Structures are given as C-alpha cells and as structure tokens.
Amino acid sequence: MTHQYPALTTEQKKELQDIAERIVAPGKGILAADESVGSMAKRLNQIGVENTEENRRLYRQLLFTADERIDSCIGGVIFFHETMYQNTDDGTPFVQLIRDRGIVVGIKVDKGVVPLAGTDGETTTQGLDGLSERCAQYKKDGADFAKWRCVLKISENTPSQVAIMENANVLARYASICQQNGIVPIVEPEILPDGDHDLKRCQYITEKVLAAVYKALSDHHVYLEGTLLKPNMVTSGHACPTKYESQEIAMATVTALRRTVPPAVTGVTFLSGGQSEEEASVNLNAINTCPLGKPWALTFSYGRALQASALSAWRGQKDNETAATEEFIKRAEVNGLAAQGKYVFSGEDSGAAGQSLYVANHAY
Amino acid sequence: PSLCSIKDSLERRVSQLTIHSIGTSSVSLALHSFCQVVLATVKMTHQFNSLTKEQKRELQDTARRIVAPGKGILAADESVGSMAKRLTQIGVENTEENRRLYRQLLFSADERIDDCIGGVIFFHETLYQKADDGVPFIKMIKDRGIVVGIKVDKGIVPLAGTNGETTTQGLDGLSDRCAQYKKDGADFAKWRCVLKISDTTPSKLSISENANVLARYASICQQNGIVPIVEPEILPDGDHDLKRCQYVTEKVLAAVYKAMSDHHVYLEGTLLKPNMVTPGHSCPTKYSPEEIAVATITALRRTVPPAIAGVTFLSGGQSEEEASVNLNAINNCQLSKPWPLTFSYGRALQASALNTWRGQKENASNATEEFIKRAKVNSLASLGKYITSGDNSGATAPSLYVANHAY
Numbered sequence: 001m002t003h004q005y006p007a008l009t010t011e012q013k014k015e016l017q018d019i020a021e022r023i024v025a026p027g028k029g030i031l032a033a034d035e036s037v038g039s040m041a042k043r044l045n046q047i048g049v050e051n052t053e054e055n056r057r058l059y060r061q062l063l064f065t066a067d068e069r070i071d072s073c074i075g076g077v078i079f080f081h082e083t084m085y086q087n088t089d090d091g092t093p094f095v096q097l098i099r100d101r102g103i104v105v106g107i108k109v110d111k112g113v114v115p116l117a118g119t120d121g122e123t124t125t126q127g128l129d130g131l132s133e134r135c136a137q138y139k140k141d142g143a144d145f146a147k148w149r150c151v152l153k154i155s156e157n158t159p160s161q162v163a164i165m166e167n168a169n170v171l172a173r174y175a176s177i178c179q180q181n182g183i184v185p186i187v188e189p190e191i192l193p194d195g196d197h198d199l200k201r202c203q204y205i206t207e208k209v210l211a212a213v214y215k216a217l218s219d220h221h222v223y224l225e226g227t228l229l230k231p232n233m234v235t236s237g238h239a240c241p242t243k244y245e246s247q248e249i250a251m252a253t254v255t256a257l258r259r260t261v262p263p264a265v266t267g268v269t270f271l272s273g274g275q276s277e278e279e280a281s282v283n284l285n286a287i288n289t290c291p292l293g294k295p296w297a298l299t300f301s302y303g304r305a306l307q308a309s310a311l312s313a314w315r316g317q318k319d320n321e322t323a324a325t326e327e328f329i330k331r332a333e334v335n336g337l338a339a340q341g342k343y344v345f346s347g348e349d350s351g352a353a354g355q356s357l358y359v360a361n362h363a364y
Numbered sequence: 365p366s367l368c369s370i371k372d373s374l375e376r377r378v379s380q381l382t383i384h385s386i387g388t389s390s391v392s393l394a395l396h397s398f399c400q401v402v403l404a405t406v407k408m409t410h411q412f413n414s415l416t417k418e419q420k421r422e423l424q425d426t427a428r429r430i431v432a433p434g435k436g437i438l439a440a441d442e443s444v445g446s447m448a449k450r451l452t453q454i455g456v457e458n459t460e461e462n463r464r465l466y467r468q469l470l471f472s473a474d475e476r477i478d479d480c481i482g483g484v485i486f487f488h489e490t491l492y493q494k495a496d497d498g499v500p501f502i503k504m505i506k507d508r509g510i511v512v513g514i515k516v517d518k519g520i521v522p523l524a525g526t527n528g529e530t531t532t533q534g535l536d537g538l539s540d541r542c543a544q545y546k547k548d549g550a551d552f553a554k555w556r557c558v559l560k561i562s563d564t565t566p567s568k569l570s571i572s573e574n575a576n577v578l579a580r581y582a583s584i585c586q587q588n589g590i591v592p593i594v595e596p597e598i599l600p601d602g603d604h605d606l607k608r609c610q611y612v613t614e615k616v617l618a619a620v621y622k623a624m625s626d627h628h629v630y631l632e633g634t635l636l637k638p639n640m641v642t643p644g645h646s647c648p649t650k651y652s653p654e655e656i657a658v659a660t661i662t663a664l665r666r667t668v669p670p671a672i673a674g675v676t677f678l679s680g681g682q683s684e685e686e687a688s689v690n691l692n693a694i695n696n697c698q699l700s701k702p703w704p705l706t707f708s709y710g711r712a713l714q715a716s717a718l719n720t721w722r723g724q725k726e727n728a729s730n731a732t733e734e735f736i737k738r739a740k741v742n743s744l745a746s747l748g749k750y751i752t753s754g755d756n757s758g759a760t761a762p763s764l765y766v767a768n769h770a771y
Contacts (some may be wrong), residue, residue, distance in 0.1 A: 002566060004611040010770045087499070121594035159409060204411040218618035224666050258671040259631050261704050295702040297668050363417050 016226025024267030028075030029300035034108035073336030101340030135181035172216035195237035210260035250286035261318035268296035272305035280305035385595030423633025431674030436707035441515035456723035542588035551707035579623035588655035617667035653693035679712035687712035695748030
C-alpha cells in the first residue's frame with residue numbers, strides 16, 4: 001500500500017470540492033426532500049392526504065417554488081429518485097427549477113437498511129450494485145451530490161464492532177464510487193436517538209463511529225475535500241430522564257467532531273433526527289456559537305425540521321399551498337441564521353451560559 | 365474491566381463452582397453460557413473513563429503551554445549514541461561531563477529564549493545532571509517557565525519478515541517510569557517511531573504496529589499526568605517525490621489517529637511530532653518551501669483531528685535555515701490550519717551552537733548565542749513572521765492556494 005494510484009485527476013478534485021463548497025456556503029444548508037414512497041406515506045397519512053404520485057408531486061412543488069428568499073439559505077436539495085423526473089404544473093422539470101436558481105441538486109442513492117445476521121437487530125445499508133452506472137446517469141440528469149444513510153443504534157449491546165466497521169466500510173465504498181462519477185458524496189452514519197442513554201454515552205459512541213468512518217474513507221482513498229458529513233448531533237436518548245441545554249448539546253457535538261473529523265472535510269450538515277423544527281434550529285445555532293475551534297462549515301440537512309409546519313399547513317389543499325410554502329421559507333431562513341450562529345430567539349442567553357461551559361469543556 | 369479479565373474471572377468462578385458443588389454439570393453449563401452472553405455483550409459501547417476531568421484539564425493545559433504562540437520545543441534528548449556522532453564531528457570526546465557541559469550551554473541561554481522555547485526534551489541522563497553551580501538542569505528549565513519533557517522510548521527493533529522495517533520498544537514498566545519522571549519534574553514525554561519509504565515500504569504491518577505502539581505509549585503517559593508527544597517519523601531517505609511522501613504521510617497519520625481512538629487517548633492532551641512532507645533526499649526534483657508547505661498542511665488537514673493541542677515538526681535531515689524557512693512557509697500557507705504549527709528541533713536548533721563550541725570553554729557563550737539566534741528565528745517562523753532574503757511568499761502564496769487541488 002505504499003504507492004499511490006491516483007483515484008481522481010486535479011480537475012475532478014477541483015469540481016468535487018467546488019460543488020461541496022457551494023452547498024455549504026455561509027448561511028446555506030440542505031433541504032432533505034428525499035423521503036421514499038414509504039416515508040412519504042407516513043407524512044401524508046398524518047395530514048390526511050392520500051399517498052399518490054400526484055400528491056407527492058404537488059407537495060414537492062410547493063417546496064421548490066418557494067421564492068428567492070430561499071436562494072440565500074438553501075445550498076442543496078436532496079431528491080428521491082421519483083422526484084428527479086417530475087415536473088411543475090407548467091411542465092418545468094423540478095431538477096431544472098432548482099438548478100436554475102443556483103441550488104445544487106442531490107439524489108438519495110442507497111437502497112435502504114438490511115439486517116446484519118448475528119447481531120442484536122443491527123443493520124447495514126445496501127445499494128452498491130450498479131451504483132457507478134446509476135451515479136453516471138444521475139450526473140447526466142443534473143445531480144451533483146448524493147446521500148447514503150447508514151443507521152446505528154445505542155443499547156446495552158450496540159453498536160457492535162461489526163456494525164461500526166461494516167457501516168463505515170459501505171459508506172466509504174459508496175463515497176469512492178460517487179467521486180468517480182463527479183458526484184459529491186454526503187456520508188451519513190446516523191446514530192439513532194432511541195434509548196435512555198445520556199449525553200456522554202452518545203458522545204462516546206459518536207466518536208468511535210466517526211473515527212471508524214474516517215479510517216475507512218482513508219483506506220478507500222476518498223478525497224475528503226470533496227465530501228460532506230451528515231452526522232447526528234450528540235444528544236441524550238429520547239427516553240433519558242436528564243434534560244440537557246442546547247449549549248451542552250453543542251459542546252458535546254463539537255467536541256466529538258473535533259476529535260474525529262479531519263479539517264479537510266468541506267462541511268458538516270447535521271441531520272435533525274427526531275428533533276422538532278425549533279429544537280433543530282436552536283441546537284444548530286448553539287453549535288455555531290460554541291467557543292471551540294470549528295474548522296468546517298456546520299449547517300443543516302433537515303427533512304422534517306424544515307417541512308413539518310409546511311406539511312401541516314398544506315393538508316393537501318390547493319388553497320393552502322402559499323401558506324405552506326411560507327412556513328417552509330420561514331424555517332429555511334431561521335436555519336440559515338442558525339448556521340451562522342445568528343438566530344436570536346426568546347429565552348436566548350447564550351452569552352452567560354456559553355462562557356461557563358467553555359471552562360467546563362474538560363468534562364467532555 | 366477488559367474483555368480478557370472478565371473472561372478469566374468468570375472461567376475461574378465456573379471451575380471453582382464445579383469443584384465445590386455436587387451434580388454441577390448443569391450449573392457450569394449455565395455459567396458457561398452466561399460467559400458467552402457476557403462476552404458477546406461487553407462490546408465497545410460503554411465508556412470506561414480513563415481520565416478524570418481534572419486529569420484532562422492538566423494534560424490540556426500542559427500541552428497548550430508547550431505550544432503557546434511563538435513557542436516551540438528544543439529537542440535535546442540525543443541518546444549517548446547520538447551524542448557520540450555529534451561530538452565526534454566537532455572533535456570532542458563523548459564523556460558524561462562533556463555532554464553535561466554541552467547541555468549546560470544550551471540551558472543557560474538568557475531570557476531571550478523564554479518567549480521562544482515552550483518545552484525542552486531531555487534524555488534520561490540529562491534529567492539528573494546539574495549546572496556548574498549545582499543547580500539541577502530540570503530546576504533551571506522549570507524555573508523559567510519552560511516545560512520539561514523526557515524521551516521514554518528504548519529505541520527501534522526489527523519487525524521480522526519485513527523489508528528492514530522496525531517498531532519501537534519501551535512499554536515494559538513504562539507506567540512506573542512515567543510516574544517517577546513526573547515526580548522528578550517532567551510533564552511531557554516523547555516516543556519516536558520510524559517508517560521508511562521504498563518500493564515495498566512502509567508495509568501494512570509496519571504502519572499498524574507503529575501506530576499501535578504509539579497509542580499504547582500515549583495512553584500510559586496520560587495515566588501518569590504526562591503529555592505524550594506522538595512521533596511517527598517517516599524518513600526522508602530515498603528518491604521518492606513530494607506526492608509519494610504526502611500519500612504515505614496521510615496513510616500513516618490516519619492509522620495513528622485510528623489507533624489513538626481505539627486506545628481511548630485524550631487528544632486534547634497530546635502533541636503530534638510528524639515529519640514535514642518533503643521529497644526524498646535523492647529525489648532529482650527540487651521543491652519550493654511553499655510546495656512543501658501545501659503538501660504538509662494538506663496531509664495534516666486530511667488526517668489530524670482539530671482536537672489535538674499542537675503539531676511540533678521534526679527537522680529530520682534539514683539544515684537549520686531550511687527547517688526555519690519551511691516552518692515559516694507552513695505558517696503562511698493559505699489553507700486553514702486549526703492547530704498550532706511549530707518546531708521540535710534537535711539538529712536544526714543546535715548545529716551552529718555545536719560547531720561554535722567545539723568543546724572549548726571560551727567558546728561557550730558564543731555557542732549559546734548561536735542557539736539563541738536559531739531559537740528566535742524559529743519562534744518567528746512558528747508565527748509565519750520570519751523574513752528571509754529572497755522571500756517572496758507574498759506573491760507565490762495565492763497561486764498555490766488555487767493549485768491545492770493538485771495535492
């Protein structure tokens with residue numbers, strides 16, 4: 001392993017890095033609109049809307065037709081395969097609509113989780129077969145980045161060594177293949193918030209998982225400057241009796257990243273997991289005001305946390321479309337501010353709380 | 365408790381029970397299954413705190429003091445064998461007294477070095493030597509606010525079945541040695557591993573073995589309040605080009621930091637002492653300091669987590685001026701550098717001093733001046749403020765920023 005066989009030319013590297021930088025330009029983040037048909041079923045069910053292809057099209061349309069106010073907050077949109085080939089009412093392809101406003105188009109390329117036999121309900125993610133050809137096609141069709149989600153969970157026995165190693169490896173394979181096709185890979189090793197573990201436990205595991213991810217990326221010769229990371233924030237489990245402040249979440253999260261994520265990675269785009277819209281924004285803001293050194297962009301790649309109010313306002317009614325779009329624009333703008341640490345909300349007192357936690361960072 | 369210790373104690377319990385009970389096959393079977401279950405479940409998901417908050421704080425503070433802005437390390441830890449080479453070159457006999465006199469002229473440099481030197485690495489013998497007036501060297505150094513360090517490895521040994529590759533020994537009793545050094549005044553340590561570039565090296569084994577031993581050393585140091593400097597030196601011997609060195613450096617450092625993670629080392633309380641990324645000594649192509657800087661920073665950016673307290677470069681075979689100019693270029697490099705980038709120089713701080721001294725008492729103060737000169741130059745270089753004649757880093761730096769995709 002002592003000789004380099006360059007995986008990418010200088011031009012390929014430059015293109016990948018430029019795309020990644022555009023997605024996470026200051027104040028910008030990602031709209032994760034890549035819910036599968038199955039996930040959309042859950043969302044639409046909740047608002048009493050039938051899960052048809054047309055309804056999915058109408059719903060994505062109200063997001064994508066948001067006015068120029070989102071151009072300074074949204075750097076990229078992740079599509080689901082079906083959506084890549086849908087059009088607006090007037091026949092404009094969604095991909096073109098998004099690209100024309102300078103927003104980078106992304107595509108979810110994994111094919112879902114599958115069980116790891118012999119583990120305690122753990123999984124890996126499939127989708128590598130023919131991935132190179134699919135990426136080449138998506139690139140032709142207008143996509144410049146991709147997303148692949150791996151899932152790990154915290155319990156008494158998990159995540160196991162094999163789950164950590166296998167998911168890290170499959171993420172690295174996916175990333176390598178994407179880059180060969182001019183596609184920036186977003187690497188998503190999600191550690192679920194399910195459980196009653198505390199903040200420290202989540203931080204510990206996040207550090208172990210991310211260390212394994214970056215070792216795998218190194219082993220697979222992935223060009224880090226042309227990648228993005230989509231991790232969970234470090235939080236306590238949903239059923240944890242202790243409540244933590246957003247500054248504590250921020251400190252734990254940034255500490256974990258500082259210990260594992262090389263500065264060469266262009267940006268970190270957090271997933272929102274089970275967080276509410278406001279929680280996700282407040283936490284992102286706290287992360288960006290955390291006094292520790294943060295050499296990567298720290299922004300959002302939110303699904304539910306950008307869309308919950310929009311969905312609720314829409315309820316499948318044409319007359320509600322504008323109001324629904326407004327809800328989305330509102331969250332986009334808030335998160336654009338949070339990505340710069342500029343989101344001021346009632347109850348905000350990060351000045352004093354931020355100080356004391358800086359001294360306490362040895363506790364992390 | 366480790367997996368091994370749990371397994372051992374459970375197996376002991378099972379055998380005890382089978383001896384003392386009647387009709388115990390079902391009991392021992394159940395306990396055996398229990399063993400299996402426990403082994404299967406005690407994976408790596410729980411944290412067993414290796415350090416208290418206070419211990420972490422102390423380690424981080426020590427590390428930061430060493431690499432405070434404008435400061436670097438004087439590596440004065442040459443073994444008796446290494447000193448033999450240095451002293452022979454200037455025609456001085458390699459006696460304990462001569463080694464003492466030599467280190468004395470370095471350590472008695474005046475307050476001008478207090479802003480430039482954050483730490484001094486000692487060799488074991490030197491730790492217990494004194495100045496002419498009877499003041500222990502350790503005290504001299506500590507009293508001026510400079511952190512005392514100690515080389516703790518016991519040299520390289522061959523890795524059988526490889527192409528002349530090595531690992532480094534010294535783990536036996538290391539904890540007790542660290543505890544003693546800490547009592548005696550040391551607050552950091554250094555351990556050097558060596559890798560080399562050739563057609564067949566470094567091999568997978570050499571990379572993983574050296575990374576692992578560095579992580580073990582680091583873990584043990586921290587348990588004793590000692591900040592470990594982790595040194596995975598890739599030798600400049602060979603005719604390889606800059607790209608090759610960069611590639612190998614990236615692979616080696618990735619392995620080092622994975623091992624550090626596996627061994628639960630507290631990164632904020634460590635320092636890294638890497639080689640700069642340079643071409644091999646016999647490489648026909650010459651590279652500018654700016655090219656060396658971009659290659660070096662790029663390699664570090666791809667592998668070194670921001671959490672570490674600082675990077676203190678070794679000078680390897682570089683001349684005094686080369687080592688300063690390169691460090692300066694590194695600090696002027698436009699790429700983002702989230703750790704202090706400074707020096708831990710041996711020869712590159714001492715070559716002129718040695719040459720001036722030549723073992724003569726009357727040359728001692730001039731020799732000390734030479735050392736002070738290099739200390740100040742490197743201090744400036746660590747801030748990117750070293751102006752040399754022929755320096756045109758202002759003009760060349762922007763174009764190299766654009767070209768960083770080539771790395």
